[in-house]
Amino acid sequence: xxxxxxxxxxxxxxxxxxxxxxxxxxxxxxxxxxxxxxxxxxxxxxxxxxxxxxxxxxxxxxxxxxxxxxxxxxxxxxxxxxxxxxxxxxxxxxxxxxxxxxxxxxxxxxxxxxxxxxxxxxxxxxxxxxxxxxxxxxxxxxxxxxxxxxxxx
Amino acid sequence: xxxxxxxxxxxxxxxxxxxxxxxxxxxxxxxxxxxxxxxxxxxxxxxxxxxxxxxxxxxxxxxxxxxxxxxxxxxxxxxxxxxxxxxxxxxxxxxxxxxxxxxxxxxxxxxxxxxxxxxxxxxxxxxxxxxxxxxxxxxxxxxxxxxxxxxxxxxxxxxxxxxxxxxxxxxxxxxxxxxxxxxxxxxxxxxxxxxxxxxxxxxxxxxxxxxxxxxxxxxxxxxxxxxxxxxxxxxxxxxxxxxxxxxxxxxxxxxxxxxxxxxxxxxxxxxxxxxxxxxxxxxxxxxxxxxxxxxxxxxxxxxxxxxxxxxxxxxxxxxxxxxxxxxxxxxxxxxxxxxxxxxxxxxxxxxxxxxxxxxxxxxxxxxxxxxxxxxxxxxxxxxxxxxxxxxxxxxxxxxxxxxxxxxxxxxxxxxxxxxxxxxxxxxxxxxxxxxxxxxxxxxxxxxxxxxxxxxxxxxxxxxxxxxxxxxxxxxxxxxxxxxxxxxxxxxxxxxxxxxxxxxxxxxxxxxxxxxxxxxxxxxxxxxxxxxxxxxxxxxxxxxxxxxxxxxxxxxxxxxxxxxxxxxxxxxxxxxxxxxxxxxxxxxxxxxxxxxxxxxxxxxxxxxxxxxxxxxxxxxxxxxxxxxxxxxxxxxxxxxxxxxxxxxxxxxxxxxxx
Numbered sequence: 001x002x003x004x005x006x007x008x009x010x011x012x013x014x015x016x017x018x019x020x021x022x023x024x025x026x027x028x029x030x031x032x033x034x035x036x037x038x039x040x041x042x043x044x045x046x047x048x049x050x051x052x053x054x055x056x057x058x059x060x061x062x063x064x065x066x067x068x069x070x071x072x073x074x075x076x077x078x079x080x081x082x083x084x085x086x087x088x089x090x091x092x093x094x095x096x097x098x099x100x101x102x103x104x105x106x107x108x109x110x111x112x113x114x115x116x117x118x119x120x121x122x123x124x125x126x127x128x129x130x131x132x133x134x135x136x137x138x139x140x141x142x143x144x145x146x147x148x149x150x151x152x153x
Numbered sequence: 154x155x156x157x158x159x160x161x162x163x164x165x166x167x168x169x170x171x172x173x174x175x176x177x178x179x180x181x182x183x184x185x186x187x188x189x190x191x192x193x194x195x196x197x198x199x200x201x202x203x204x205x206x207x208x209x210x211x212x213x214x215x216x217x218x219x220x221x222x223x224x225x226x227x228x229x230x231x232x233x234x235x236x237x238x239x240x241x242x243x244x245x246x247x248x249x250x251x252x253x254x255x256x257x258x259x260x261x262x263x264x265x266x267x268x269x270x271x272x273x274x275x276x277x278x279x280x281x282x283x284x285x286x287x288x289x290x291x292x293x294x295x296x297x298x299x300x301x302x303x304x305x306x307x308x309x310x311x312x313x314x315x316x317x318x319x320x321x322x323x324x325x326x327x328x329x330x331x332x333x334x335x336x337x338x339x340x341x342x343x344x345x346x347x348x349x350x351x352x353x354x355x356x357x358x359x360x361x362x363x364x365x366x367x368x369x370x371x372x373x374x375x376x377x378x379x380x381x382x383x384x385x386x387x388x389x390x391x392x393x394x395x396x397x398x399x400x401x402x403x404x405x406x407x408x409x410x411x412x413x414x415x416x417x418x419x420x421x422x423x424x425x426x427x428x429x430x431x432x433x434x435x436x437x438x439x440x441x442x443x444x445x446x447x448x449x450x451x452x453x454x455x456x457x458x459x460x461x462x463x464x465x466x467x468x469x470x471x472x473x474x475x476x477x478x479x480x481x482x483x484x485x486x487x488x489x490x491x492x493x494x495x496x497x498x499x500x501x502x503x504x505x506x507x508x509x510x511x512x513x514x515x516x517x518x519x520x521x522x523x524x525x526x527x528x529x530x531x532x533x534x535x536x537x538x539x540x541x542x543x544x545x546x547x548x549x550x551x552x553x554x555x556x557x558x559x560x561x562x563x564x565x566x567x568x569x570x571x572x573x574x575x576x577x578x579x580x581x582x583x584x585x586x587x588x589x590x591x592x593x594x595x596x597x598x599x600x601x602x603x604x605x606x607x608x609x610x611x612x613x614x615x616x617x618x619x620x621x622x623x624x625x626x627x628x629x630x631x632x633x634x635x636x637x638x639x640x641x642x643x644x645x646x647x648x649x650x651x652x653x654x655x656x657x658x659x660x661x662x663x664x665x666x667x668x669x670x671x672x673x674x675x676x677x678x679x680x681x682x683x684x685x686x687x688x689x690x691x692x693x694x695x696x697x698x699x700x701x702x703x704x705x706x707x708x709x710x711x712x713x714x715x716x717x718x719x720x721x722x723x724x725x726x727x728x729x730x731x732x733x734x735x736x737x738x739x740x741x742x743x744x745x746x747x748x749x750x751x752x753x754x755x756x757x758x759x760x761x762x763x764x765x766x767x768x769x770x771x772x773x774x775x776x777x778x779x780x781x782x783x784x785x786x787x788x789x790x791x792x793x794x795x796x797x798x799x800x801x802x803x804x805x806x807x808x809x810x
Contacts, residue, residue: 023514027518030547031522035522035540035544037544038540038541038547039525039538039539039540039541040538040539040540040541041536041537041538042537042538042539058541074757075675077674077675077756077762097673098673098762098764099762101734101736102733112539112541141537
């Protein structure tokens with residue numbers, strides 16, 4: 001059947017369907033593009049120490065805050081601390097800003113930011129959760145894996 | 154003893170829910186009126202026993218019965234009484250009991266207010282609702298019983314409610330939110346009842362509409378309260394985080410908004426019948442999906458409920474049964490339905506369709522971003538990612554901008570056909586006026602010219618002016634215009650309020666994003682900082698005591714143009730029982746701006762980390778939300794839905810003949 005000979009309501013319907021397909025295709029395309037640019041991969045301290053984490057892009061890192069590692073600047077809100085998988089690997093994190101209420105030594109935290117070429121993690125945001133007993137699943141897995149690797153080796 | 158009574162009455166209500174799900178349906182199948190009529194008394198019984206069970210748990214909280222695990226984990230004898238009550242829904246088990254209570258409440262309301270329904274329709278609806286209650290109560294009893302005791306050795310003191318939840322916002326936010334979530338079960342039940350009966354006429358749209366509007370209004374209220382609470386209690390001034398759990402409440406709201414509009418088209422014009430049924434199924438499915446996301450712990454969220462895979466599994470199975478079952482039913486039953494009424498490209502029907510499409514695309518985008526971490530983890534065998542707010546902003550904002558443009562035009566359209574010239578004539582002037590006014594206001598009052606801010610506020614103004622113009626056109630040919638304004642149907646006022654609310658909310662969102670100023674800094678008493686023309690001086694630091702906490706309380710003086718406008722007292726609290734630190738911000742609220750001060754942590758003996766924020770128009774976000782919710786509630790008093798039984802039965806007779 002030629003389009004020209006279609007009844008007008010059929011042609012309208014076809015146009016509608018084509019419009020819908022085009023809209024949803026572009027929406028999905030846009031969504032995938034936006035997704036790929038905005039996902040933040042998680043890396044454990046061990047992966048960062050081994051050089052598996054990229055230098056530059058926005059990533060997340062997590063671990064336990066090492067006891068006695070929190071150092072504050074005397075002039076501004078700068079702070080640095082070390083996160084660890086409690087076995088072999090440690091990474092230094094630097095942050096300027098206000099830390100969350102539940103941030104303290106010995107607590108599991110996740111930081112979002114970038115890794116610089118000296119292997120120091122420059123955090124834009126530090127997260128510690130609402131609930132004191134809550135451990136971010138990423139950190140929990142990191143600790144478990146490091147523990148297993150270390151005891152297995 | 155009372156605790157056991159609560160547990161026992163919950164088991165009884167399980168039995169009643171089972172009867173409610175089976176007996177009226179059996180009555181429909183066997184054409185037995187007595188069985189069908191059982192629905193009413195069974196719903197009443199179900200509600201009474203769930204309520205009793207809820208009171209028993211409340212009693213355990215009020216009397217500090219720490220032998221009950223749930224009470225011991227979420228309360229403390231020093232906790233003020235209002236928080237002991239709200240602690241009932243402060244964690245997973247009790248909040249699900251509240252959910253079940255609200256479910257039973259909606260069921261009872263349907264059974265009482267469904268006098269205009271035919272006997273078999275009422276039986277079908279109540280059976281579906283009973284089936285859902287059955288699933289929820291089973292879930293509580295099997296996986297999350299709030300009545301579990303730890304005998305004989307129990308703690309003498311409770312470990313206290315999470316300090317973040319000791320707040321007015323958390324007393325009211327969950328009940329409102331659940332009213333919305335669970336309320337969508339009613340249009341869902343109507344949809345299933347209609348599908349099984351095979352009578353998909355516009356009468357069902359008239360039945361579903363008030364229920365849908367009510368549930369949607371509650372959900373709006375719940376989300377608004379949640380955002381407000383996050384702003385002053387949790388967020389350090391943030392009001393929306395695109396967190397998995399927020400998205401879980403936002404997705405049913407988006408679908409619900411689509412449903413509210415398409416129900417209007419179905420009721421008034423008889424179009425989109427099968428589509429509307431599908432939306433009703435979707436809206437409730439997203440509510441259940443939300444419950445799954447919140448309670449299974451599959452996604453990392455700030456709202457971390459205790460994580461338990463068994464619970465996640467139960468809800469997942471329930472989800473698959475309900476969604477899968479209803480979609481199968483839909484596939485088999487909804488194919489033969491045709492909408493006879495035609496409509497033109499420039500009709501209001503087209504605009505409703507555009508609204509629905511855009512809202513669903515927006516929902517899809519939010520869904521994709523919310524569950525993408527799960528998909529990614531499965532595809533890459535265990536790599537963890539998070540999807541940041543930039544994703545949601547990039548994708549969501551363009552979609553809703555198009556939606557808002559349609560929304561500005563929508564009320565000016567007519568059903569069936571609107572002449573294009575008329576549409577242009579009514580829309581172009583309002584747009585130009587709004588553009589001129591916005592540009593002028595931004596030029597004179599704003600610190601800098603932001604193109605996007607001008608665009609969004611122009612659209613908001615366009616929506617507003619369109620509403621005003623439409624109202625005047627409606628009364629133009631009346632002799633007494635002022636009286637006529639107050640004589641419009643309530644559903645029209647509902648639309649006005651809802652759209653006005655959106656215009657306010659997007660103005661607030663946009664201006665807050667573009668013109669907020671925020672300073673995080675280290676301050677010692679006596680020091681002054683200037684934010685957006687306001688001079689904020691850190692005066693002193695005092696120690697204060699509350700009922701179950703002690704706090705460091707700062708004193709900040711806010712000056713503007715040389716005169717003092719506020720003295721703010723932000724606190725850093727230490728809750729002794731839970732050994733938890735909490736930030737209690739202090740805000741000088743205003744219609745056009747908030748000054749927000751929060752204490753970080755002590756840096757040395759005298760210095761503190763302090764966050765000072767200037768938030769213009771932030772309250773418009775929640776005022777907008779309140780207007781939208783109010784709009785939903787106002788439609789409920791529309792005369793159309795209060796017409797007596799006789800009228801409706803007459804109409805029913807007309808339909809069936």
